[in-house]
Amino acid sequence: MTEQELFVKMALNAWDGQMKRAHGAFGNLSDEDLYTEIAPGKNRAIYLLGHMAAVHDLMLPLLRLGDRLYPSLDEVFIDQPDKAVQTLPSPAELREYWTNVNNVLNEKLKSLSAEEWFQRHNSVSEEDFVKEPHRNRLNVLMSRTNHLAYHLGQLVLVKKG
């Protein structure tokens, strides 16, 4: 195993671990539970489900892995806070989006070679990347793993009905 391969394995292991916990946490909540706030006056679990589906969907173009599946999620789950939009997609729809996005994303993540992981992500120009080689695809994955952990810490607070 090369050094690059070793580091990619470490970062993918961390991602997989958090993803597994996130699937478990959402799977543990009933459709009704999803409408519960994580804490009084804070985001509802259903908002986090849509938010995380949107953020993971955004990883596809950011990692230069293809087009997005559900760009319409952003308007509700990224540009606006929870409760600003009256009508959300249903729990069944959002669970489907979440599952599909992660299936497509994970398949593409596993197909990248170690070398490809260290290529630039889409928000940095080729010129800047020469000076800032840490702005690579793997750095996006590590950042999104932390994002996942952050919201996971909130999801586990939801009281089951």
Added chain:
Amino acid sequence: MTEQELFVKMALNAWDGQMKRAHGAFGNLSDEDLYTEIAPGKNRAIYLLGHMAAVHDLMLPLLRLGDRLYPSLDEVFIDQPDKAVQTLPSPAELREYWTNVNNVLNEKLKSLSAEEWFQRHNSVSEEDFVKEPHRNRLNVLMSRTNHLAYHLGQLVLVKKG
């Protein structure tokens, strides 16, 4: 910059970013706020402060960087859940432990060479490490960065008085 140095920089950047946010979140809470639960019936912020100080203190021996500063924290903040122990250290004491632990830890983290980051951590034997080279110091850092993000997601829910 060698490949190893690049990985280390990426992982340390992620750690520094989460640490900065955690310092900000605790600094934002008054001593009184610390006694607030992150959500009804859940951990209080003061427990998270002690818990994170203990977990970071544990990183010193785990990373083979020296002895712990505050091993007595474990009994209250790792072995027991919040509210199981009646008398906690004061907010001032815990803030001091948290600051000291992270100062000592960060100084030692910055002193490691890229090569040293890829050496084994203390919970894996030299024999096993040959077969499982991902169980290195840097993997501990990445894991603790996610742990930090997880509890940070909870800390930001605390209502300020």
